[in-house]
Amino acid sequence: MSPALFQPTPPVPPGDTSDPGWLLRVVRDQRVAFLGVAIFNTGFGFICFAGFLFLFGHERYLLALLCAHVVSVLMAFVLYRHLVFRVHGHVLADLWRFETVYLSALAVNLVVLPLLVELAHLPVLLAQALVVLLTSVMSWVGHRHYSFRRTSSSGGRAR
Numbered sequence: 001m002s003p004a005l006f007q008p009t010p011p012v013p014p015g016d017t018s019d020p021g022w023l024l025r026v027v028r029d030q031r032v033a034f035l036g037v038a039i040f041n042t043g044f045g046f047i048c049f050a051g052f053l054f055l056f057g058h059e060r061y062l063l064a065l066l067c068a069h070v071v072s073v074l075m076a077f078v079l080y081r082h083l084v085f086r087v088h089g090h091v092l093a094d095l096w097r098f099e100t101v102y103l104s105a106l107a108v109n110l111v112v113l114p115l116l117v118e119l120a121h122l123p124v125l126l127a128q129a130l131v132v133l134l135t136s137v138m139s140w141v142g143h144r145h146y147s148f149r150r151t152s153s154s155g156g157r158a159r
Contacts, residue, residue: 045072101142
């Protein structure tokens with residue numbers, strides 16, 4: 001991984017008076033804020049997956065995955081946008097970029113989950129827990145460097 005990935009959050013540019021949000025005011029490090037929201041959202045998404053799995057049955061685990069994806073992505077978008085990256089404007093563009101990061105993770109999930117369940121004969125929830133470890137790293141890199149990226153000319157601020 002790139003050393004730049006682990007650099008502290010840059011200082012607020014001069015003249016920028018936007019509110020960093022309560023989570024960044026408390027933890028003061030975007031990486032820690034991201035991790036906190038990621039842990040919450042991972043648990044939330046896993047509970048959604050388990051709930052849809054219960055609702056649809058274990059045979060339809062891919063349908064449960066798709067439904068949980070929609071619900072947890074929308075929750076994650078709101079949390080990351082307001083608590084971690086604190087950007088303004090460009091909601092639909094940000095949502096599209098955010099979803100493309102998660103679509104990449106979903107594609108990995110749609111390939112690896114059946115391999116673990118059908119070929120390795122792991123229980124569905126255990127297999128999904130293992131996949132989540134991989135896709136969490138993908139999410140950090142994608143959101144930090146793509147979803148909420150701002151240039152000085154685009155307006156808004158990603159902290």
